[in-house]
Amino acid sequence: MRVPDxxxxxxxxxxxxxATERILISTAALVLSxxxxxxxxxxxxxxxxxxxxxxxxxxxxxxxxxPVVVFDRLFLxxxxxxxSGGWSPDGQFSVTLRETTLLLFTGLSVALAFRAxxxxxxxxxxxxxxxxxxxxxxxxxxxxVSGVVGTFLLVPFGVLVGAVxxxxxxxxxxxxxxxxxxNEVITTIMLNFIATGITLYLVSGAFKDPNSAANQTVPLPxxxxxxxxxxxxxxxxxxxxxxxxxVAVGALYYLLEHTAFGYDVRTSGIQPDAxxxxxxxxxxxxxxxxxxxxxxxxxxxxxxxxxxxGSFQSGVPSYGFDGITVSILxxxxxxxxxxxxxxxxxxxxxxxxxxxxxxxxxxxxGVLRGLIILFVAMPEFFRLVGKRVTDTGSKVVAxxxxxPGGEADE
Amino acid sequence: MDRRTxxxxxxxxxIAGLAGCSGGPTGGSDDDTETEASxxxxxxxxxxxxxxxxPSDDGPAANIGMVYATGGLGDGSFNDQAQQGAFEAxxxxxxxxxxxxxxxxxxxxxxxxxxxxxxxxxxxxxxCIGFLQADALSETAxxxxxxxxxxxxxxxxxxxxxxYVFAEHEGSYLAGLMASLLxxxxxxxxxxxxxxDSTNVGFVGGVESDLIRKxxxxxxxxxxxxxxxxxxxxxxxxxxxxxxxGKEAATAMYNSGADIVYHAAxxxxxxxxxxxxxxxxxxxxxDRDQSITKPSYADVILGSxxxxxxxxxxxxxxxxxxxxxxxxxxxxxxxxxxxxxxxxGDQLGSEIPDEVADEVATAREDIIAGDIDVPSTPQ
Numbered sequence: 001m002r003v004p005d006x007x008x009x010x011x012x013x014x015x016x017x018x019a020t021e022r023i024l025i026s027t028a029a030l031v032l033s034x035x036x037x038x039x040x041x042x043x044x045x046x047x048x049x050x051x052x053x054x055x056x057x058x059x060x061x062x063x064x065x066x067p068v069v070v071f072d073r074l075f076l077x078x079x080x081x082x083x084s085g086g087w088s089p090d091g092q093f094s095v096t097l098r099e100t101t102l103l104l105f106t107g108l109s110v111a112l113a114f115r116a117x118x119x120x121x122x123x124x125x126x127x128x129x130x131x132x133x134x135x136x137x138x139x140x141x142x143x144x145v146s147g148v149v150g151t152f153l154l155v156p157f158g159v160l161v162g163a164v165x166x167x168x169x170x171x172x173x174x175x176x177x178x179x180x181x182x183n184e185v186i187t188t189i190m191l192n193f194i195a196t197g198i199t200l201y202l203v204s205g206a207f208k209d210p211n212s213a214a215n216q217t218v219p220l221p222x223x224x225x226x227x228x229x230x231x232x233x234x235x236x237x238x239x240x241x242x243x244x245x246x247v248a249v250g251a252l253y254y255l256l257e258h259t260a261f262g263y264d265v266r267t268s269g270i271q272p273d274a275x276x277x278x279x280x281x282x283x284x285x286x287x288x289x290x291x292x293x294x295x296x297x298x299x300x301x302x303x304x305x306x307x308x309x310g311s312f313q314s315g316v317p318s319y320g321f322d323g324i325t326v327s328i329l330x331x332x333x334x335x336x337x338x339x340x341x342x343x344x345x346x347x348x349x350x351x352x353x354x355x356x357x358x359x360x361x362x363x364x365x366g367v368l369r370g371l372i373i374l375f376v377a378m379p380e381f382f383r384l385v386g387k388r389v390t391d392t393g394s395k396v397v398a399x400x401x402x403x404p405g406g407e408a409d410e
Numbered sequence: 411m412d413r414r415t416x417x418x419x420x421x422x423x424x425i426a427g428l429a430g431c432s433g434g435p436t437g438g439s440d441d442d443t444e445t446e447a448s449x450x451x452x453x454x455x456x457x458x459x460x461x462x463x464x465p466s467d468d469g470p471a472a473n474i475g476m477v478y479a480t481g482g483l484g485d486g487s488f489n490d491q492a493q494q495g496a497f498e499a500x501x502x503x504x505x506x507x508x509x510x511x512x513x514x515x516x517x518x519x520x521x522x523x524x525x526x527x528x529x530x531x532x533x534x535x536x537x538c539i540g541f542l543q544a545d546a547l548s549e550t551a552x553x554x555x556x557x558x559x560x561x562x563x564x565x566x567x568x569x570x571x572x573x574y575v576f577a578e579h580e581g582s583y584l585a586g587l588m589a590s591l592l593x594x595x596x597x598x599x600x601x602x603x604x605x606x607d608s609t610n611v612g613f614v615g616g617v618e619s620d621l622i623r624k625x626x627x628x629x630x631x632x633x634x635x636x637x638x639x640x641x642x643x644x645x646x647x648x649x650x651x652x653x654x655x656g657k658e659a660a661t662a663m664y665n666s667g668a669d670i671v672y673h674a675a676x677x678x679x680x681x682x683x684x685x686x687x688x689x690x691x692x693x694x695x696x697d698r699d700q701s702i703t704k705p706s707y708a709d710v711i712l713g714s715x716x717x718x719x720x721x722x723x724x725x726x727x728x729x730x731x732x733x734x735x736x737x738x739x740x741x742x743x744x745x746x747x748x749x750x751x752x753x754x755g756d757q758l759g760s761e762i763p764d765e766v767a768d769e770v771a772t773a774r775e776d777i778i779a780g781d782i783d784v785p786s787t788p789q
């Protein structure tokens with residue numbers, strides 16, 4: 001009986017951890033994952049061969065890969081070498097922020113659905129649909145206006161188009177769940193395949209750019225893409241898009257914590273039956289939250305098209321699935337998504353720097369990346385589990401009169 | 411047990427174990443053993459200055475950057491073939507090369523710029539493998555006008571880019587002709603056989619695109635040149651990395667009477683070979699001599715339409731080393747330049763009837779001479 005008791009105590013302590021403690025736990029987890037990763041790099045360095053001059057020596061033993069360099073490149077390289085004077089506005093830091101921007105939206109998309117108790121795996125598909133719609137409709141609209149005015153009109157229009165189409169695509173599993181009791185995990189996964197298939201069909205047929213060998217739409221003119229502000233032009237990054245993302249983080253936080261709709265969403269997520277008893281229209285909440293979740297995914301697609309590629313191309317990278325990780329890392333808290341997206345962005349962009357700067361195989365860097373995510377996510381994950389297992393009573397059941405936001409963060 | 415003793419013992423055992431591993435630096439001379447002051451791996455205060463590798467002798471003849479296509483190394487065809495060219499250049503020309511394996515389209519531009527912007531070392535040439543890199547390269551090439559680039563499978567119009575494209579339809583024509591001639595006769599070799607009364611062959615493509623349709627067009631033209639009675643069934647699986655789909659598609663073709671299936675589908679083609687073995691029919695490989703790269707299927711691979719990406723990479727590296735890199739050219743490597751070729755299978759090649767081989771060889775001459783015009787898009 002002692003072991004379950006101990007687990008119970010640990011879980012209770014995790015659940016009851018204060019904000020400072022949680023930050024300390026996450027930092028400790030990060031350091032620990034780096035230490036474990038360093039050992040892995042050393043071991044891998046003994047399993048391969050290299051010349052003596054390429055090796056590094058620790059404890060009198062030669063290793064082919066140097067963990068210090070690997071982690072230095074993974075983190076400092078992703079930030080564009082801020083300490084060694086090599087920082088340039090078109091450097092790697094822009095790539096990091098570019099990835100962060102996209103992950104912000106997909107992360108928020110998943111987080112919102114999670115808070116409503118819905119596991120939206122369909123963010124990827126919603127992103128693909130939103131991106132495709134943006135690429136086509138903005139291309140059509142770009143013939144009507146041009147120049148600076150064009151940018152002011154077309155960029156918000158494109159984001160709106162992405163949101164509308166992503167939202168509509170997200171509404172499908174919402175309606176199916178609310179009115180036909182279809183499991184959203186299954187429907188969203190299936191809809192991902194459908195989205196990929198349909199867009200591939202369209203982009204390799206009717207809407208294909210005749211001048212390109214790739215399956216892509218006709219590229220958008222420059223004035224119909226996110227404008228470069230201050231830095232990042234060469235790396236396809238725009239501060240405007242990041243600003244959109246930051247606003248979205250704040251807006252979603254406000255929506256969830258300070259509005260009646262947010263209250264409906266949160267209570268449905270925690271205890272659907274009680275929420276319905278309390279007067280929440282369950283079906284409407286499901287449809288609305290999945291639609292909004294899909295809209296955020298669709299905006300990510302619009303960003304991908306209007307900031308990164310300048311056209312829609314088949315084979316959209318898996319930002320939508322990464323969004324699930326980002327959301328779990330953030331404990332499904334919109335504010336946390338900001339930090340989690342940045343960490344994930346650093347890791348994604350750092351991977352390319354490591355690959356460029358060292359001989360470490362990309363697969364090994366992927367393992368290190370996974371370790372970091374796993375270690376940082378686990379405490380939060382156990383906190384979420386602990387919340388369900390331990391019965392702390394007073395915490396979960398927030399009432400109307402309770403201080404919103406305050407301690408009831410999840 | 412005392413916890414501290416335990417940790418110490420584990421540490422010592424771990425280090426000893428690592429030292430015992432077979433790998434690690436080779437070459438003996440441990441004179442330059444700069445044992446790190448910090449015994450661990452935590453603090454990064456010593457920064458990124460660790461990699462002070464001394465240049466060996468007088469340095470490499472050229473520094474080459476390789477940016478591969480998204481399939482990555484180990485695909486057994488396209489990227490590995492490109493790497494082969496870099497290895498050859500390393501051996502024969504004394505160059506050194508650094509590689510990057512992007513896994514999504516947006517990383518092409520990142521890696522291209524990293525190579526182009528690097529000053530330590532300064533890269534003399536950046537090789538971009540695969541047509542999907544064309545869009546990124548057209549921007550990167552304009553941003554770095556002093557940097558030399560080469561691009562495989564597509565053309566970017568810039569003064570510092572040499573483009574290499576292949577006449578895949580010409581090589582595929584020969585594959586089609588061979589298939590057509592063999593399916594109309596009773597032929598058996600290795601683990602497969604054809605039925606003379608069934609006149610059917612198949613084509614399995616990866617993702618449908620202009621490039622892969624070029625393979626199809628050449629193949630169909632070759633089949634029709636061999637005999638008017640032979641039908642070609644075509645299937646695009648939608649992926650270059652889905653052997654199960656390849657097997658399914660090929661099995662359906664074999665079951666409906668096809669004797670020989672040609673694939674242009676990367677790793678999906680592995681499934682085509684599996685199906686051929688199960689149905690005791692034949693297959694034709696692509697990109698490399700697949701009877702050698704996939705030896706377990708050598709008993710059903712009649713031949714392979716090789717695409718010498720390694721030649722393209724080697725040629726352009728050679729031009730940089732010799733100082734006559736032009737830039738702004740598009741070089742088409744066809745049958746004439748041996749950029750594409752039909753090579754017979756390692757195991758089955760010797761069993762292919764002479765009259766078939768003769769006819770294929772004649773067709774090759776005719777294409778080179780311009781007497782046969784092979785279409786590059788399906789009719």
